[in-house]
Amino acid sequence: MNKILKSIYMPILAVIIAIIIGSIIMLVTGFNPLAAYASLFIGAFGTLPNIANTLANAVPLIITGLGVAIAFNAGLFNIGAEGQYWIGAIVATWIGYSFKGLPWYIHIPFALIGAMVAAGLWGGIVPGFAKAYTGAHEVITTMMMSYVAIYFSHYLLEFGPMMEKGSVPQSPLIKDSAIIPTILRNTQLSYGIFIAIAAALFVYWLMYKTVWGYEMRAVGFNQRASKYAGMNVPLNIVLSLSLSGIFAGLAGAVQILGVQHRLYDSFTSGYGYTAIVVALLAKNNPIGVVFSALLFAALGTGSQYMQLNAQVPGQLADVITGLIIFFVAADKIIEVLKSMFKKQKKEELAS
Amino acid sequence: MSALLEVNNITKMFPKVRANDGVNLVVEEGEIHAILGENGAGKSTLMNIIYGLYRPDSGELKFNGEVLNLSGPHEAIEKGIGMVHQHFMLIPVLTVAENIVLGAEPGGISYNKKKANELIREISRNYHLEIDPDAKVKDLSVGLQQRVEILKAFYRHAKLLILDEPTAMLTPQETEELFGIMRNLKNQGISIIFISHKLDEVKEISDKVTVMRRGKTVGTLNTKETNEQELANLMVGREVVLRLEKSEYNPGDVVLSVKDLTVSDEQNIEKVKNVSFDIRSGEIFGLAGIDGNGQTELIEALMGLRPIKSGVIKYNNNNIEKLPTRERYKLGISYIPQDRQQEGLIMKFSVADNLILKEYKNSQYSKNGVIQYKRVFENASKKVEEFDIRPTDYNLLAGNLSGGNQQKIILAREVGSNPKLLIAVQPTRGMDVGAIEYIHKRLLQLRDEGSAILLVSLELEEIMSLSDRIGVIHNGVIMDILDGKSATREKIGLLMAGSQIEAKKVEV
Numbered sequence: 001m002n003k004i005l006k007s008i009y010m011p012i013l014a015v016i017i018a019i020i021i022g023s024i025i026m027l028v029t030g031f032n033p034l035a036a037y038a039s040l041f042i043g044a045f046g047t048l049p050n051i052a053n054t055l056a057n058a059v060p061l062i063i064t065g066l067g068v069a070i071a072f073n074a075g076l077f078n079i080g081a082e083g084q085y086w087i088g089a090i091v092a093t094w095i096g097y098s099f100k101g102l103p104w105y106i107h108i109p110f111a112l113i114g115a116m117v118a119a120g121l122w123g124g125i126v127p128g129f130a131k132a133y134t135g136a137h138e139v140i141t142t143m144m145m146s147y148v149a150i151y152f153s154h155y156l157l158e159f160g161p162m163m164e165k166g167s168v169p170q171s172p173l174i175k176d177s178a179i180i181p182t183i184l185r186n187t188q189l190s191y192g193i194f195i196a197i198a199a200a201l202f203v204y205w206l207m208y209k210t211v212w213g214y215e216m217r218a219v220g221f222n223q224r225a226s227k228y229a230g231m232n233v234p235l236n237i238v239l240s241l242s243l244s245g246i247f248a249g250l251a252g253a254v255q256i257l258g259v260q261h262r263l264y265d266s267f268t269s270g271y272g273y274t275a276i277v278v279a280l281l282a283k284n285n286p287i288g289v290v291f292s293a294l295l296f297a298a299l300g301t302g303s304q305y306m307q308l309n310a311q312v313p314g315q316l317a318d319v320i321t322g323l324i325i326f327f328v329a330a331d332k333i334i335e336v337l338k339s340m341f342k343k344q345k346k347e348e349l350a351s
Numbered sequence: 352m353s354a355l356l357e358v359n360n361i362t363k364m365f366p367k368v369r370a371n372d373g374v375n376l377v378v379e380e381g382e383i384h385a386i387l388g389e390n391g392a393g394k395s396t397l398m399n400i401i402y403g404l405y406r407p408d409s410g411e412l413k414f415n416g417e418v419l420n421l422s423g424p425h426e427a428i429e430k431g432i433g434m435v436h437q438h439f440m441l442i443p444v445l446t447v448a449e450n451i452v453l454g455a456e457p458g459g460i461s462y463n464k465k466k467a468n469e470l471i472r473e474i475s476r477n478y479h480l481e482i483d484p485d486a487k488v489k490d491l492s493v494g495l496q497q498r499v500e501i502l503k504a505f506y507r508h509a510k511l512l513i514l515d516e517p518t519a520m521l522t523p524q525e526t527e528e529l530f531g532i533m534r535n536l537k538n539q540g541i542s543i544i545f546i547s548h549k550l551d552e553v554k555e556i557s558d559k560v561t562v563m564r565r566g567k568t569v570g571t572l573n574t575k576e577t578n579e580q581e582l583a584n585l586m587v588g589r590e591v592v593l594r595l596e597k598s599e600y601n602p603g604d605v606v607l608s609v610k611d612l613t614v615s616d617e618q619n620i621e622k623v624k625n626v627s628f629d630i631r632s633g634e635i636f637g638l639a640g641i642d643g644n645g646q647t648e649l650i651e652a653l654m655g656l657r658p659i660k661s662g663v664i665k666y667n668n669n670n671i672e673k674l675p676t677r678e679r680y681k682l683g684i685s686y687i688p689q690d691r692q693q694e695g696l697i698m699k700f701s702v703a704d705n706l707i708l709k710e711y712k713n714s715q716y717s718k719n720g721v722i723q724y725k726r727v728f729e730n731a732s733k734k735v736e737e738f739d740i741r742p743t744d745y746n747l748l749a750g751n752l753s754g755g756n757q758q759k760i761i762l763a764r765e766v767g768s769n770p771k772l773l774i775a776v777q778p779t780r781g782m783d784v785g786a787i788e789y790i791h792k793r794l795l796q797l798r799d800e801g802s803a804i805l806l807v808s809l810e811l812e813e814i815m816s817l818s819d820r821i822g823v824i825h826n827g828v829i830m831d832i833l834d835g836k837s838a839t840r841e842k843i844g845l846l847m848a849g850s851q852i853e854a855k856k857v858e859v
């Protein structure tokens with residue numbers, strides 16, 4: 001228990017400091033921080049539909065965040081989750097609309113697995129082998145592959161083979177048998193949330209309880225010692241990046257089957273990038289990813305409401321997001337603040 | 352002489368551990384003050400407090416009569432305190448000069464290379480610390496890297512220099528050089544705090560010795576008025592046996608047989624040339640040599656960590672030179688690598704996880720790919736007790752243990768698995784006398800139970816007291832294999848230096 005507390009202590013502190021600084025900014029610029037945060041909170045959790053939308057927003061962040069966290073755990077920086085997400089979405093959409101007459105219990109798993117395999121290969125094979133055997137840095141290769149994926153999907157949708165008849169750059173709708181049903185009517189919340197939570201539990205189990213997770217983490221912390229212990233370091237790099245891609249791809253697929261039901265030209269809102277922040281805030285802990293994804297999802301849904309009701313510009317939520325990222329990345333700063341605080345207390349006591 | 356540094360009643364808690372518990376210490380101007388203490392006694396913690404890396408929970412530091420309230424090393428440096436850590440903190444790809452001036456560049460933002468080099472040359476001259484400012488740190492020997500660390504301190508005008516186990520990684524020759532430097536500094540009025548587990552070194556170089564035990568300072572002695580036995584007893588708190596009892600040499604079958612082995616380094620330069628030797632069961636084979644004469648390449652080749660050029664490696668009569676590293680472990684070979692932090696441990700894994708680093712895949716610890724943590728913890732609590740790893744909480748990260756206790760984790764894993772062949776490189780590096788006594792006993796016990804042991808050490812003392820036979824390597828060639836009983840220091844020394852003929856003369 002103590003251990004858990006200790007590991008979430010810094011991220012929570014980072015969030016609190018970000019909120020405080022956010023208040024100061026609002027005060028200085030003439031807004032009422034209490035009202036703003038209240039409406040932010042109501043927007044995210046105030047009504048059942050709001051909660052549902054926040055949860056729905058969290059789904060792709062959780063799953064992609066898990067993918068990024070896996071790579072981080074293995075000491076690898078998968079910056080291309082966005083592209084792997086697209087690959088997953090493309091394949092899920094294609095399987096979703098081109099196969100007719102399948103029962104849902106075959107069609108949905110088929111689409112999900114197809115998307116995972118494709119994204120796993122996309123993220124794992126090229127960047128993985130390039131890293132393992134030539135040392136090419138995965139930040140570069142995953143990002144390149146990401147661009148390729150994104151432009152490839154633009155091509156598919158804009159007068160490419162996946163474009164629906166007509167002039168709108170979008171794919172046909174997927175078949176009903178491939179749709180993951182909605183839990184709450186008129187919201188975007190689908191049963192995909194259970195896939196996300198199951199994925200988090202699975203990744204936790206995989207990383208901390210299995211031989212494979214043990215190896216991936218060992219390689220992530222210290223390649224040399226892992227090699228000396230007899231592990232196959234290059235193989236582990238390829239596998240970790242693949243696994244990372246698999247989850248980013250799953251996220252894209254779940255979003256298509258559960259929410260979008262078709263591929264639009266601009267259907268992502270940068271989940272692959274936000275996922276990096278999600279994983280960082282969670283300190284790469286798979287269970288932590290669920291909570292940190294919820295936080296960012298809540299900031300997303302809440303900020304729209306805040307903009308309408310407290311007349312605070314929605315960008316303020318972005319500022320808070322930015323501050324959180326800053327303080328997470330710079331936990332050294334927090335250490336310093338903490339020690340300054342301690343020193344002061346000591347001096348107070350002494351005087 | 353007056354007190355330069357005063358440490359009054361310092362206490363420092365880590366989660367679950369009181370690392371420093373009312374520590375007192377006085378260091379005078381111009382003295383070399385040794386700190387002795389068991390692994391985990393709190394020496395490095397105390398040094399880190401003096402250097403401003405850790406904040407004490409209570410107590411007071413005085414430097415030059417002024418109370419220090421350090422918020423970081425930069426303040427310690429400003430006051431004139433320099434430190435060379437147990438594990439170096441240099442940036443390998445930068446040059447000597449760049450490493451030295453890093454963070455305090457002359458000319459501010461725009462790095463003035465010429466000026467920096469000049470400054471460094473001047474300091475080298477003043478303190479007799481010769482070095483090439485343009486060399487890349489990664490190309491330097493350990494001894495020279497250490498010199499860079501020392502220069503770094505004096506570039507920042509240190510008056511007190513803290514050396515945390517500076518000799519643990521040095522060859523005897525390098526140690527002598529370091530002592531020369533230290534004497535020089537002392538003559539210039541610099542004070543030095545010197546940490547070492549080697550009693551003879553403490554005896555040779557220090558003016559005073561302070562002994563620490565379990566977080567407390569138990570006394571300060573004048574070096575001249577004490578002896579090694581007294582120091583050892585004071586440190587451990589019981590009578591320590593500094594002499595080894597060794598049973599009769601009773602060799603069995605050949606376990607490891609190396610024939611005409613040639614190995615190259617990354618630049619394709621032959622580092623091991625046509626080496627042949629056998630090690631039998633029930634035998635400790637010592638490999639003596641000056642660092643960098645092919646030992647590393649030889650051992651890595653034996654473990655499958657480096658390709659061989661030609662030759663044969665046989666284990667129990669089967670060729671193993673093509674087997675991957677893991678397969679060699681599976682055959683019952685154990686390996687203690689030279690660098691515990693880089694090669695032997697995952698610092699961010701717990702002690703328990705580190706204890707299964709070679710065996711996590713075996714049916715003993717995993718079923719269908721799932722690690723059986725109940726067994727892992729059982730193993731951990733057993734090993735922690737057996738090898739006296741402190742603290743005993745096996746859920747701690749290895750990186751949070753003291754240097755010597757980190758080494759004990761590796762030993763517990765490699766020796767505790769009762770290997771048929773143990774390849775041990777500097778197995779007792781950084782361990783206190785009590786722990787060394789225990790490890791030496793365990794090694795002899797392994798030997799008596801019929802294991803074969805290849806012991807590589809830069810310390811002749813260790814090789815000579817343990818080995819049944821001693822191979823001396825020079826420039827990648829085994830110069831001679833001597834009988835452990837009759838080999839003399841002088842003869843091994845000559846062979847290590849590459850002089851076969853001189854060595855022959857000694858025999859007569």
Ligand SMILES: Nc1ncnc2c1ncn2[C@@H]1O[C@H](COP(=O)(O)OP(=O)(O)OP(=O)(O)O)[C@@H](O)[C@H]1O
Pocket residue numbers: 365366368369370388389390391392393394395396397741742750751752753754755756781
């Ligand atoms: N960062 C840390 N977190 C938790 N515990 C620590 C940390 N650093 C040191 N300790 C604990 O404090 C105690 C003292 O450690 P320290 O490194 O000072 O010992 P030492 O005397 O230098 O030992 P050695 O001779 O093995 O280097 C040990 O029990 C160690 O496990």
Ligand SMILES: [Mg+2]
Pocket residue numbers: 394395396437515753754755
């Ligand atoms: Mg230490």
